Amino acid sequence: MATGSGTWEYRDEHHDDFGRTYFRRYGDGLLSSIGLGTYLGEPTDSVDERYEAAINRALSMGCNVVDTAINYRCQRSERVVGNALAQTDVHRDAIFVSTKGGFVPFDGTRPDDPGRFVKETYVDTGVVDTDDLVAGSHCIAPGYIDHQLDTSLENLQSHVDCYYVHNPETQLRENDHEAVYDQLEETFVRLEQRAAAGDIGHYGVATWEAFRVPSDHPSYLSLPEIVERARAAANEAGTDATHFRAIQLPFNVAMADAFTVEAQPGADGQQSALWVAAEAGLNVFTSASIGQGDLVKYLPQDVESVLEGESRVQRAINFARSAPGVTTSLIGMSRPEHVEENVSAGRFDPLGAEAFDEIFVSAGVDDESGS
Numbered sequence: 001m002a003t004g005s006g007t008w009e010y011r012d013e014h015h016d017d018f019g020r021t022y023f024r025r026y027g028d029g030l031l032s033s034i035g036l037g038t039y040l041g042e043p044t045d046s047v048d049e050r051y052e053a054a055i056n057r058a059l060s061m062g063c064n065v066v067d068t069a070i071n072y073r074c075q076r077s078e079r080v081v082g083n084a085l086a087q088t089d090v091h092r093d094a095i096f097v098s099t100k101g102g103f104v105p106f107d108g109t110r111p112d113d114p115g116r117f118v119k120e121t122y123v124d125t126g127v128v129d130t131d132d133l134v135a136g137s138h139c140i141a142p143g144y145i146d147h148q149l150d151t152s153l154e155n156l157q158s159h160v161d162c163y164y165v166h167n168p169e170t171q172l173r174e175n176d177h178e179a180v181y182d183q184l185e186e187t188f189v190r191l192e193q194r195a196a197a198g199d200i201g202h203y204g205v206a207t208w209e210a211f212r213v214p215s216d217h218p219s220y221l222s223l224p225e226i227v228e229r230a231r232a233a234a235n236e237a238g239t240d241a242t243h244f245r246a247i248q249l250p251f252n253v254a255m256a257d258a259f260t261v262e263a264q265p266g267a268d269g270q271q272s273a274l275w276v277a278a279e280a281g282l283n284v285f286t287s288a289s290i291g292q293g294d295l296v297k298y299l300p301q302d303v304e305s306v307l308e309g310e311s312r313v314q315r316a317i318n319f320a321r322s323a324p325g326v327t328t329s330l331i332g333m334s335r336p337e338h339v340e341e342n343v344s345a346g347r348f349d350p351l352g353a354e355a356f357d358e359i360f361v362s363a364g365v366d367d368e369s370g371s
């Protein structure tokens with residue numbers, strides 16, 4: 001598990017290579033503001049090999065955040081992270097590892113008949129109750145998440161620093177909001193217990209739409225309500241304070257809604273997700289930080305011109321990690337050469353708060369969710 005002293009030592013070893021605010025606070029520790037994600041790529045041995053080399057390179061260069069999920073690449077991404085952690089010379093207490101549970105995962109390959117695989121592997125064995133299964137592929141019931149966390153611990157061969165409930169808004173396709181909040185609270189009780197047992201450091205929610213859409217959108221979830229449910233879960237579990245610590249949400253030049261859409265109830269009325277997360281003392285991790293590769297090809301000229309970096313992708317990364325309240329921008333990278341380029345973006349300073357705000361005033365960067 002990452003520790004305060006382990007991550008500070010890591011920072012001391014690397015911080016001369018980086019610009020201002022490259023390492024950022026996470027509790028009593030420090031995390032790199034550029035992290036490695038493992039979502040994309042085919043579930044094949046050759047992509048596994050690439051990811052393993054990429055993770056090793058990232059850890060040796062000054063990137064100590066690795067994000068995965070049990071369903072990514074049919075559990076191969078978690079297993080690759082586990083192998084890389086077992087092999088690297090970097091101490092485990094310097095590395096922050098996050099994973100997620102919610103989507104029912106395949107095992108190594110995509111089955112020919114996914115419905116049958118889910119039924120035989122999860123429903124018939126009692127791991128998933130069909131009443132809790134949404135869209136045939138998503139479940140966040142406490143017993144299921146417990147089971148998934150056990151599998152992730154095996155895949156990773158290591159404890160988990162932050163465990164996310166993955167895309168809880170998926171449940172809204174078949175359940176009302178109150179039922180989803182209730183289910184989250186029940187599952188948070190279990191995660192509080194797993195944190196008290198030392199299996200995970202903290203937990204949170206990783207979202208795609210929930211926190212960046214208007215409040216009348218079918219996928220909307222209230223962040224303050226979720227934080228309140230986590231506090232209630234801590235009370236119920238008898239833990240001193242909640243271990244709910246982080247959220248993940250998409251953020252990049254073309255998807256800036258977490259900053260621009262003011263739909264979350266804050267102390268002074270409706271605020272953006274980033275604002276409310278900061279008020280609640282949460283760490284924010286951005287996903288899709290380079291638009292799942294799209295921003296390598298295009299950035300609006302007036303935005304690109306104010307960002308520092310030697311290449312477009314570096315400037316796109318520096319936009320994401322300039323947003324207020326962001327701890328780490330996650331970038332999927334399965335090639336050591338992409339790691340070299342992306343982590344080197346941290347040699348440049350991010351924008352200050354005023355310059356970041358100015359982009360939205362003068363360049364008209366807007367949210368793409370619209371309604």
Ligand SMILES: NC(=O)c1ccc[n+]([C@@H]2O[C@H](COP(=O)([O-])OP(=O)(O)OC[C@H]3O[C@@H](n4cnc5c(N)ncnc54)[C@H](OP(=O)(O)O)[C@@H]3O)[C@@H](O)[C@H]2O)c1
Binds near residue numbers: 331
């Ligand atoms: N809802 C959720 O919880 C959620 C959703 C999406 C993502 N995430 C997390 O956030 C992470 C980042 O998001 P993402 O992977 O979807 O999108 P992303 O980071 O915006 O983009 C990743 C893509 O960009 C490519 N790339 C990276 N560096 C490059 C470079 N220097 N030059 C050219 N191409 C480059 C990668 O290719 P290579 O693989 O070839 O390097 C990959 O195809 C994920 O990996 C995952 O851990 C979470």
